[in-house]
Amino acid sequence: MAKAAILEQPGKGLTIGEVELADPAPHEVLIDTKACGLCHSDLHFVDGAYPHALPAIPGHEAAGVVRAVGSEVRSVKPGDHVVSCLSAFCGQCEFCVTGRMALCMGAGTRRDADAPVRITRNGGETVNQMLNLSAFSEQMLIHENACVSIDKDMPLDRAALIGCAVTTGAGTIFNAANLTPGETIVVVGCGGVGLAAINAAKIAGAGMVIAADPIPEKRELAKVLGATHTVDAMAEDAAKQIIKLSDGGVHYAIEAVGRQASADLAVASLRRGGTAIILGMMPLDCKVGLGAMDLLGGKKLQGAIMGYNQFPVDLPRLVDFYMRGLLDLDTLIAERISLDEINQGFDKMRDGHSARSVIVFD
Incomplete structure (x- = not known):
């Protein structure tokens, strides 16, 4: 029993x-x-x-x-x-x-x-x-x-997070985004998945990591994990702030909440040729789209279920990242x-x- x-x-x-x-x-x-x-x-x-x-x-x-x-x-x-x-x-x-x-x-x-x-x-x-x-x-x-x-020296309470939040958030950076060092990124939503994506973006060498969340405590956590800038996601001009910070929009926008407004903000924050990646479980009747000018500007929209992981390889590597002090699971x-x-x-x-x-x- x-x-x-x-x-x-x-x-x-x-x-x-x-x-x-x-x-x-x-x-x-x-x-x-x-x-x-x-x-x-x-x-x-x-x-x-x-x-x-x-x-x-x-x-x-x-x-x-x-x-x-x-x-x-x-x-x-x-x-x-x-x-x-x-x-x-x-x-x-x-x-x-x-x-x-x-x-x-x-x-x-x-x-x-x-x-x-x-x-x-x-x-x-x-x-x-x-x-x-x-x-x-x-x-x-x-x-x-x-x-x-996994390595038996890995604390199991922190290892548990790798099973979903970290695999999804970090996997999106390493597998789906394939971010090149120096590129800019915004993460909309600083819960477990979003914070893991921010931490991974820092590891991957992103030039600017913008954290967008309505809650000040979450934005402060994002800074600890590697965000270089923060924006109140509920601000009326949130997209304009992100575009200004990133000099024309980000290369990658990751939605990690599961809300229509968050997905729309991610799309609105892109530069020409940028990619929005939707991770959150949105209400089943929600739709996210690109307008005609977005398509003419080469913008892309995709999902990345579970960070497109190959978990038998990815999870032990993420454990190793933690053990080497690269991945911050304690925070x-x-x-x-x-x-x-x-x-x-x-x-x-x-x-x-x-x-x-x-x-x-x-």
């Missing part, structure tokens, strides 16, 4: 309860969860903005220790420290074999519909697994292609909480004044 935070009904918070995890199938890994960050993507499901089969266990930004593995698992072994990643990959589809693993739909990494489910409660009731992980739980049962082994953690405090953690996220809350399991 494992204690978990369960979503029973959107808008009603999470309920702490006991669940039972099945024995690992041949390609599955059972993990003792040690830390899990609270991500805004979880909040979309908790509050009902995105639908999901219920009851379910959210949580997807986690690190832990392998307890047991299935008979065919070769990538990790019991005792390994691992970070999980929601972009589980099959290794065989068009996206995997062309190096775009983050676009893989994960065929074969979930149990078949007629197979016993991974998580149950009350003697057999199905508990749905969210994003292939369900990390708000003392244990996770996942496919081996949804985790990677990203605003508080460490217990699983029982998860609803209060999401309340703080709704207020929007701090960075990541991280659940630490005993």
